[in-house]
Amino acid sequence: MRPLTDEETKTMFEKLSKYIGENIKLLIDRPDGSYCFRLHNDRVYYMSEKILKLATNISRDKLVSVGTCFGKFTKTQKFRLQITALDFLAPYAKFKVWVKPGSEQSFLYGNHVMKSGLGRITENTAQYQGVVVYSMADVPLGFGVAAKTTQECRKVDPMSIVVFHQADIGEYIRSEDTLT
Numbered sequence: 001m002r003p004l005t006d007e008e009t010k011t012m013f014e015k016l017s018k019y020i021g022e023n024i025k026l027l028i029d030r031p032d033g034s035y036c037f038r039l040h041n042d043r044v045y046y047m048s049e050k051i052l053k054l055a056t057n058i059s060r061d062k063l064v065s066v067g068t069c070f071g072k073f074t075k076t077q078k079f080r081l082q083i084t085a086l087d088f089l090a091p092y093a094k095f096k097v098w099v100k101p102g103s104e105q106s107f108l109y110g111n112h113v114m115k116s117g118l119g120r121i122t123e124n125t126a127q128y129q130g131v132v133v134y135s136m137a138d139v140p141l142g143f144g145v146a147a148k149t150t151q152e153c154r155k156v157d158p159m160s161i162v163v164f165h166q167a168d169i170g171e172y173i174r175s176e177d178t179l180t
Contacts, residue, residue, distance in 0.1 A: 001040040001060060008073065012037065012044055015071070015079045016089075018130035019143060023092035040065070043072040044079070046088065083142060083167040086132070090140035093132035095122045097146070097163050104135050107142065108170035113163035115156050125150045131163060142168030 047067025055066040071081040103117025129146045144163040
């Protein structure tokens with residue numbers, strides 16, 4: 001486990017800023033202590049510095065994971081967020097989408113959000129902006145990328161895609177062996 005390089009940090013923070021904007025600093029400087037990001041086996045983990053100090057007692061080859069996995073770097077050095085980061089992204093999300101109860105299951109199976117399933121959307125959401133997807137009961141279901149702006153969503157036909165699927169909580173079941 002090692003600290004992220006400057007290039008890795010920049011890549012990861014650019015991805016996070018698509019979803020939570022300048023609220024990234026709230027992840028690091030928390031009132032309950034200081035937190036950090038560490039890289040282990042191409043995966044980025046988020047943990048308190050107390051946990052980090054305890055994890056140094058375990059050798060790298062024996063360490064499976066520590067903290068919360070935020071995502072992983074691909075072979076082309078792009079950062080891919082994982083669903084395990086949702087609990088940290090949802091409270092700080094700048095742009096949100098709420099889906100109707102009939103479309104929740106479709107989204108949880110990995111499908112995009114259609115206009116017919118859109119309940120609400122945050123005002124002034126730009127196209128290709130990262131959004132957190134919620135149920136109408138304000139339960140975070142996953143995250144994605146807005147396919148249309150808020151204004152375009154009002155005018156498009158019901159079968160148009162308004163949010164491209166990125167990750168959903170159904171992945172805990174579908175991909176449980178690859179999340180750690």
